[in-house]
Amino acid sequence: xxxxxxxxxxxxxxxxxxxxxxxxxxxxxxxxxxxxxxxxxxxxxxxxxxxxxxxxxxxxxxxxxxxxxxxxxxxxxxxxxxxxxxxxxxxxxxxxxxxxxxxxxxxxxxxxxxxxxxxxxxxxxxxxxxxxxxxxxxxxxxxxxxxxxxxxxxxx
Numbered sequence: 001x002x003x004x005x006x007x008x009x010x011x012x013x014x015x016x017x018x019x020x021x022x023x024x025x026x027x028x029x030x031x032x033x034x035x036x037x038x039x040x041x042x043x044x045x046x047x048x049x050x051x052x053x054x055x056x057x058x059x060x061x062x063x064x065x066x067x068x069x070x071x072x073x074x075x076x077x078x079x080x081x082x083x084x085x086x087x088x089x090x091x092x093x094x095x096x097x098x099x100x101x102x103x104x105x106x107x108x109x110x111x112x113x114x115x116x117x118x119x120x121x122x123x124x125x126x127x128x129x130x131x132x133x134x135x136x137x138x139x140x141x142x143x144x145x146x147x148x149x150x151x152x153x154x155x156x
Contacts (some may be wrong), residue, residue: 016089035086043085046100051078
């Protein structure tokens with residue numbers, strides 16, 4: 001976990017800074033700043049547009065009685081895309097734009113679902129029903145996936 005935080009908060013920004021400095025040398029300072037501004041504006045527009053589309057799909061799924069799990073995950077990916085597109089950087093912009101491509105989101109959604117399923121099978125995530133959560137000592141965090149289908153007790 002510490003290595004992931006190190007990567008996220010130190011190494012990625014350092015790489016971003018190096019890339020922005022190099023870009024400034026190659027195309028100039030003002031074009032680099034302009035590119036940062038344009039990607040932020042375009043990213044915000046695309047994020048809003050796609051976010052509203054996903055929100056509409058979530059509402060339709062809920063109204064038809066379906067659980068919108070996959071669609072909510074797509075919405076989370078769009079939210080991440082918007083956040084990284086608002087931060088200046090080349091790598092984060094590439095990640096943000098990749099997350100705004102529906103085919104990429106579909107691929108990543110499948111990967112994330114498979115990872116969550118593995119974590120449930122390995123006991124890293126426990127699924128429980130409605131009831132006392134995280135009471136007592138030595139209990140892992142309980143995540144309710146579908147409270148209607150789960151039994152009402154939570155095992156220690």
